[in-house]
Amino acid sequence: xxxxxxxxxxxxxxxxxxxxxxxxxxxxxxxxxxxxxxxxxxxxxxxxxxxxxxxxxxxxxxxxxxxxxxxxxxxxxxxxxxxxxxxxxxxxxxxxxxxxxxxxxxxxxxxxxxxxxxxxxxxxxxxxxxxxxxxxxxxxxxxxxxxxxxxxxxxxxxxxxxxxxxxxxxxxxxxxxxxxxxxxxxxxxxxxxxxxxxxxxxxxxxxxxxxxxxxxxxxxxxxxxxxxxxxxxxxxxxxxxxxxxxxxxxxxxxxxxxxxxxxxxxxxxxxxxxxxxxxxxxxxxxxxxxxxxxxxxxxxxxxxxxxxxxxxxxxxxxxxxxxxxxxxxxxxxxxxxxxxxxxxxxx
Amino acid sequence: xxxxxxxxxxxxxxxxxxxxxxxxxxxxxxxxxxxxxxxxxxxxxxxxxxxxxxxxxxxxxxxxxxxxxxxxxxxxxxxxxxxxxxxxxxxxxxxxxxxxxxxxxxxxxxxxxxxxxxxxxxxxxxxxxxxxxxxxxxxxxxxxxxxxxxxxxxxxxxxxxxxxxxxxxxxxxxxxxxxxxxxxxxxxxxxxxxxxxxxxxxxxxxxxxxxxxxxxxxxxxxxxxxxxxxxxxxxxxxxxxxxxxxxxxxxxxxxxxxxxxxxxxxxxxxxxxxxxxxxxxxxxxxxxxxxxxxxxxxxxxxxxxxxxxxxxxxxxxxxxxxxxxxxxxxxxxxxxxxxxxxxxxxx
Numbered sequence: 001x002x003x004x005x006x007x008x009x010x011x012x013x014x015x016x017x018x019x020x021x022x023x024x025x026x027x028x029x030x031x032x033x034x035x036x037x038x039x040x041x042x043x044x045x046x047x048x049x050x051x052x053x054x055x056x057x058x059x060x061x062x063x064x065x066x067x068x069x070x071x072x073x074x075x076x077x078x079x080x081x082x083x084x085x086x087x088x089x090x091x092x093x094x095x096x097x098x099x100x101x102x103x104x105x106x107x108x109x110x111x112x113x114x115x116x117x118x119x120x121x122x123x124x125x126x127x128x129x130x131x132x133x134x135x136x137x138x139x140x141x142x143x144x145x146x147x148x149x150x151x152x153x154x155x156x157x158x159x160x161x162x163x164x165x166x167x168x169x170x171x172x173x174x175x176x177x178x179x180x181x182x183x184x185x186x187x188x189x190x191x192x193x194x195x196x197x198x199x200x201x202x203x204x205x206x207x208x209x210x211x212x213x214x215x216x217x218x219x220x221x222x223x224x225x226x227x228x229x230x231x232x233x234x235x236x237x238x239x240x241x242x243x244x245x246x247x248x249x250x251x252x253x254x255x256x257x258x259x260x261x262x263x264x265x266x267x268x269x270x271x272x273x274x275x276x277x278x279x280x281x282x283x284x285x286x287x288x289x290x291x292x293x294x295x296x297x298x299x300x301x302x303x304x305x306x307x308x309x310x311x312x313x314x315x316x317x318x319x320x321x322x323x324x325x326x327x328x329x330x331x332x333x334x335x336x337x338x339x340x341x342x343x344x345x346x347x
Numbered sequence: 348x349x350x351x352x353x354x355x356x357x358x359x360x361x362x363x364x365x366x367x368x369x370x371x372x373x374x375x376x377x378x379x380x381x382x383x384x385x386x387x388x389x390x391x392x393x394x395x396x397x398x399x400x401x402x403x404x405x406x407x408x409x410x411x412x413x414x415x416x417x418x419x420x421x422x423x424x425x426x427x428x429x430x431x432x433x434x435x436x437x438x439x440x441x442x443x444x445x446x447x448x449x450x451x452x453x454x455x456x457x458x459x460x461x462x463x464x465x466x467x468x469x470x471x472x473x474x475x476x477x478x479x480x481x482x483x484x485x486x487x488x489x490x491x492x493x494x495x496x497x498x499x500x501x502x503x504x505x506x507x508x509x510x511x512x513x514x515x516x517x518x519x520x521x522x523x524x525x526x527x528x529x530x531x532x533x534x535x536x537x538x539x540x541x542x543x544x545x546x547x548x549x550x551x552x553x554x555x556x557x558x559x560x561x562x563x564x565x566x567x568x569x570x571x572x573x574x575x576x577x578x579x580x581x582x583x584x585x586x587x588x589x590x591x592x593x594x595x596x597x598x599x600x601x602x603x604x605x606x607x608x609x610x611x612x613x614x615x616x617x618x619x620x621x622x623x624x625x626x627x628x629x630x631x632x633x634x635x636x637x638x639x640x641x642x643x644x645x646x647x648x649x650x651x652x653x654x655x656x657x658x659x660x661x662x663x664x665x666x667x668x669x670x671x672x673x674x675x676x677x678x679x680x681x682x683x684x685x686x687x688x689x690x691x692x693x694x
Binding site: 142 | 490
């Protein structure tokens with residue numbers, strides 16, 4: 001089967017570009033001597049996770065327990081959930097999963113840790129735990145080195161909890177003193193501090209400089225968002241994920257309508273939604289739920305109904321998350337159809 | 348099972364409110380004496396489509412062939428696809444579907460119509476066809492009454508095509524002369540003009556005044572977007588769709604983090620993403636992929652990790668489209684778990 005034979009809209013992935021992005025990222029991390037843990041929330045496909053591990057990743061990240069279940073079922077054996085796992089149902093699933101793979105979770109409160117401990121008393125099992133620091137990302141995380149120390153003391157002896165280190169997101173230069181002071185306080189107290197996990201795409205060297213023992217990144221796979229946004233930095237060659245669409249209407253001069261809208265490309269971020277490979281001068285100026293509204297006024301080409309147009313979606317992770325299948329191709333040949341197994345696993 | 352027993356994030360639907368919205372919309376259309384065709388792209392659940400038909404809808408709309416296949420499999424027998432169906436693969440599916448149900452499609456070009464005719468020659472079968480007019484919506488559609496007349500003449504005798512009328516979206520007062528002139532031209536030529544289909548939520552009386560023989564609407568089901576956006580018009584009572592979330596972190600004063608982000612709520616439109624039922628003073632000020640960042644500074648309540656918060660999502664259709672299941676409840680009791688059967692059917 002050739003990609004031209006696929007009905008549209010089709011979400012496809014250039015396997016050569018995918019492999020190169022994976023290899024180059026692992027190479028960059030080796031260059032700065034920091035182990036990479038690949039975040040798979042942006043692909044949700046166990047076979048891609050296996051490629052990342054084969055390329056050198058020491059394990060993967062998932063964002064939700066349901067995603068981790070999919071990855072363990074796909075034979076991945078070391079998973080970090082950089083997320084507070086809260087609620088008895090999820091804790092039970094987490095602990096059952098931890099019997100089949102090495103599972104690490106982030107914790108930023110006694111409540112989260114106590115929930116895991118309560119589950120462990122009931123179901124047995126244990127997980128590795130890293131305390132999450134809010135070093136400026138302003139999402140989850142304790143607010144100071146002292147708060148990290150206090151939390152570590154409170155949870156270090158809880159059942160089911162193997163306190164092992166700290167984590168933050170994203171890596172920022174301003175995090176240095178927070179990290180250093182936390183490590184020092186843990187060492188002073190004899191608290192476990194084997195791992196300092198930092199993350200973010202493009203900041204592996206910074207993570208190393210900040211004292212990380214491992215670096216987390218995931219969007220390197222698609223190289224999408226920022227590159228496509230910033231046309232100065234745009235290179236089709238670095239973006240493996242594409243959406244093949246069909247022109248379904250050419251209603252008026254300068255306007256063509258394609259068969260993919262918000263439910264194909266994702267609705268965020270807005271304009272230009274995607275970048276056209278064949279005619280870079282095209283601009284998706286609006287989106288309905290199932291229609292893409294394209295301004296073709298800058299193009300000399302005469303577009304026809306039935307013509308196929310390939311776009312690099314702007315928010316590749318959100319785009320892939322809308323679809324049940326990802327078609328991998330090399331040249332023009334379809335090589336693999338991957339179920340997006342972790343899609344929709346928000347629990 | 349009670350809704351409090353559901354793990355989070357859970358997408359749930361208050362069945363009493365859903366039924367009331369369905370009944371009130373059909374009642375409004377009866378009041379202005381216009382038949383309603385319910386658009387199901389916003390629910391994608393055959394059992395909800397059946398409720399709409401039971402309440403009086405003369406049929407449904409789907410946006411894609413894959414959605415229509417799901418609805419026909421769910422025993423729906425009259426479906427409009429207000430969409431140019433382009434490409435041999437889709438046309439074959441369309442024509443096969445038309446053997447099992449009454450199928451109508453929109454067409455705005457000879458190319459689209461010829462594609463259907465080519466398929467009909469090969470596979471047999473036929474569909475009803477309405478010519479789509481661009482009366483100001485600036486999406487698909489022919490640009491003038493004369494263009495509609497020319498297209499009608501070109502396609503009226505094609506095999507597999509039962510030309511039957513015209514359609515436009517949305518209903519706008521400015522469309523009157525376009526519609527009237529088109530009807531007159533069709534009548535003058537003896538072209539079929541049994542149906543004039545208009546659409547849009549809240550404009551059924553306008554459709555009637557513009558001469559529509561049927562009105563299309565779908566988002567009346569959730570009554571979401573505009574009502575939640577405009578706080579002046581907000582009434583929880585009219586919004587059946589909700590997302591139950593759990594507080595997973597209370598990292599700093601005035602900030603709480605919930606376990607649903609872009610992959611739970613959808614990423615468009617932005618702030619405030621959703622409206623909290625229990626604490627309307629909360630404001631989702633940012634979203635990560637799997638985290639909701641909530642400003643709690645206006646609330647006197649002391650939020651705790653593990654607490655559940657219910658939100659009306661801002662773009663209900665895009666939200667539901669991310670999930671595999673919709674839980675219907677009455678009071679606190681779970682009554683039904685619907686697979687969102689049409690989700691992801693973008694082809």
